[in-house]
Amino acid sequence: MSIKIVRIHPHFVGEVSGVDLSTPISDDERTIIEDGINEHGVLVFRDQNITDEQQAGFSQLFGALEVPDLKTNITKDEDRRLGRFMADISNLDRGDHILDAGSRQRMFNLGNRFWHSDSSYRAVPAKLSLLSARVVPRIGGETQFADMCAAYDALDENTKKEIEGLICEHSLLYSRGRLGFGDFTDEEKANFKPVLQTLVRVHPGNGRRSLFLSAHAGKIEGWPTPVARVLLEELTEFATRTEFVYTHRWRPFDLVMWDNRRTMHRARRFDDTVEVRDMRRTTVAGEAPTVM
Numbered sequence: 001m002s003i004k005i006v007r008i009h010p011h012f013v014g015e016v017s018g019v020d021l022s023t024p025i026s027d028d029e030r031t032i033i034e035d036g037i038n039e040h041g042v043l044v045f046r047d048q049n050i051t052d053e054q055q056a057g058f059s060q061l062f063g064a065l066e067v068p069d070l071k072t073n074i075t076k077d078e079d080r081r082l083g084r085f086m087a088d089i090s091n092l093d094r095g096d097h098i099l100d101a102g103s104r105q106r107m108f109n110l111g112n113r114f115w116h117s118d119s120s121y122r123a124v125p126a127k128l129s130l131l132s133a134r135v136v137p138r139i140g141g142e143t144q145f146a147d148m149c150a151a152y153d154a155l156d157e158n159t160k161k162e163i164e165g166l167i168c169e170h171s172l173l174y175s176r177g178r179l180g181f182g183d184f185t186d187e188e189k190a191n192f193k194p195v196l197q198t199l200v201r202v203h204p205g206n207g208r209r210s211l212f213l214s215a216h217a218g219k220i221e222g223w224p225t226p227v228a229r230v231l232l233e234e235l236t237e238f239a240t241r242t243e244f245v246y247t248h249r250w251r252p253f254d255l256v257m258w259d260n261r262r263t264m265h266r267a268r269r270f271d272d273t274v275e276v277r278d279m280r281r282t283t284v285a286g287e288a289p290t291v292m
């Protein structure tokens with residue numbers, strides 16, 4: 001069986017078949033997958049019953065792994081459920097119990113329900129994310145992806161001119177602030193210091209321009225904050241219109257790999273105080289800041 005990628009959305013997203021990620025893959029397969037991510041932005045692999053180690057091994061074929069940074073999370077090291085390179089995208093605590101309804105971790109994690117690009121609050125934002133579903137809820141809990149290249153292409157020429165060269169500030173303080181989550185310690189406030197990201201970026205793998213938006217974006221350099229927020233909101237609304245969005249309905253052992261340089265994503269609602277959603281993410285670090 002040889003590896004094959006079939007486009008499943010008019011603008012982006014490929015479904016990959018003929019590859020088993022629980023065994024090492026060949027150089028040719030790696031190249032096909034990397035070309036596939038540059039072309040499609042999101043790749044869906046079904047029926048991949050893999051361990052955390054196999055997931056990390058596969059992920060690092062595409063670059064250095066991003067280590068979840070204790071400075072940009074509120075979970076303390078001793079409370080982590082997963083290994084060093086795994087981001088825990090679950091509603092579980094260290095003992096595999098569903099997080100208490102009022103827990104600070106649950107409130108913080110709700111930020112993933114807003115459209116965002118992973119690690120855009122880091123000076124060097126993430127290149128790729130790989131999310132493996134181990135346990136999925138019966139209802140809800142989908143992940144949606146928006147194609148920011150297709151959205152950019154569809155902007156009118158005036159808007160394209162207006163936004164070219166703009167620089168935004170991204171921080172967890174903005175995305176979590178939108179949740180009404182404001183009880184940050186002084187240390188967290190210092191750790192969540194805003195970073196600069198360009199609003200329009202060029203994809204190094206396919207040469208296309210895209211909108212680099214995220215719930216973490218809260219200001220535009222040189223603009224009054226309300227004026228910036230209104231533009232960011234308007235662009236986000238435009239970029240997440242139905243035609244640019246793919247909704248992934250998870251099955252256990254799906255692995256979805258996406259390009260944060262080209263897409264935004266968000267998780268959808270589910271009964272997170274009753275049902276388990278155990279998702280594990282590895283992240284391939286970006287290579288350079290977007291603002292020099």
Ligand SMILES: [Fe+2]
Binds near residue numbers: 116
């Ligand atoms: Fe995310």
